[in-house]
Amino acid sequence: MSFVSLNNVFLQPVLLxxxxxxxxxxxxxxxxxxxxxxxxWFKLKYNIAQAQEQxxxxxxxFGGAYSNHIAATARACMIYGFNSIGVIRGEPCNNHTxxxxxxxxxxxxxxxxxxxxxxxxxxxxxxxxxxxxATYIVPEGGANLLGVKGSKEIIxxxxxxxxxxxxxxxxxxxxxxxxxxxHNEQKALGFPALKGGSFLQxxxxxxxxxxxxxxxxxxxxxxxGGYAKYTxxxxxxxxxxxEKHKIKLDFIYTAKMMYxxxxxxxxxxxxxxxxxxxxxxxxxxxxxxxxx
Numbered sequence: 001m002s003f004v005s006l007n008n009v010f011l012q013p014v015l016l017x018x019x020x021x022x023x024x025x026x027x028x029x030x031x032x033x034x035x036x037x038x039x040x041w042f043k044l045k046y047n048i049a050q051a052q053e054q055x056x057x058x059x060x061x062f063g064g065a066y067s068n069h070i071a072a073t074a075r076a077c078m079i080y081g082f083n084s085i086g087v088i089r090g091e092p093c094n095n096h097t098x099x100x101x102x103x104x105x106x107x108x109x110x111x112x113x114x115x116x117x118x119x120x121x122x123x124x125x126x127x128x129x130x131x132x133x134a135t136y137i138v139p140e141g142g143a144n145l146l147g148v149k150g151s152k153e154i155i156x157x158x159x160x161x162x163x164x165x166x167x168x169x170x171x172x173x174x175x176x177x178x179x180x181x182x183h184n185e186q187k188a189l190g191f192p193a194l195k196g197g198s199f200l201q202x203x204x205x206x207x208x209x210x211x212x213x214x215x216x217x218x219x220x221x222x223x224x225g226g227y228a229k230y231t232x233x234x235x236x237x238x239x240x241x242x243e244k245h246k247i248k249l250d251f252i253y254t255a256k257m258m259y260x261x262x263x264x265x266x267x268x269x270x271x272x273x274x275x276x277x278x279x280x281x282x283x284x285x286x287x288x289x290x291x292x
């Protein structure tokens with residue numbers, strides 16, 4: 001049921017300016033599609049298939065105003081013939097992400113942050129606005145077992161042996177899928193893009209059906225102030241990284257992960273002769289919202 005092509009995905013080596021042997025490669029999932037790029041396609045594909053099986057006409061999902069998941073869902077629904085509704089956290093706005101989602105046919109319901117935080121109350125409120133029984137609901141960030149199932153398939157695209165795999169985290173869904181697919185000697189590193197992301201430890205285990213995984217670690221030191229926050233230092237890193245490696249990074253997720261990886265490598269966090277895979281999870285459309 002896929003319209004996207006994974007033929008463009010490849011491992012791109014990154015030249016490191018260090019004096020000890022470490023290999024870093026980037027899995028270029030950003031090349032899948034402009035909007036359904038990176039991990040977004042993997043989290044959506046089985047949800048879309050189930051919506052088709054249930055003969056739903058509308059897909060409803062949730063996210064913030066800068067959500068790559070919102071943008072990806074809108075485009076996927078347009079392609080597969082679904083109506084789409086985005087329940088957006090916070091006050092109405094018209095940034096680049098939401099403008100593109102709207103161009104792809106998504107209708108928005110803006111919800112106050114206090115209500116958005118209380119999911120049960122939110123669903124009761126939404127039930128008075130639309131017919132939820134006629135919609136297929138995808139959780140924020142595609143954070144359900146079908147999203148995990150799709151994310152497991154990312155590992156199948158890696159054709160070289162590796163020791164660590166790094167991924168930026170929003171809901172932890174992609175990290176959960178990756179953890180479920182690793183070999184015993186491999187380890188995943190999750191870089192939360194939001195401040196106070198310690199709750200993701202429990203979320204990842206929940207998404208893994210509470211299987212006991214000790215093959216992942218969350219690294220919380222590189223959120224740069226929180227979700228969709230950035231500093232001049234991060235922006236400089238994005239420009240410098242592109243100049244040196246000709247790879248664009250998004251300021252919400254992948255730039256923070258790569259900054260953290262470079263910092264960890266510089267400080268000899270990894271043993272010598274380690275091969276690290278960094279997942280480029282796409283989301284580059286978000287950069288246009290801040291003029292990058």
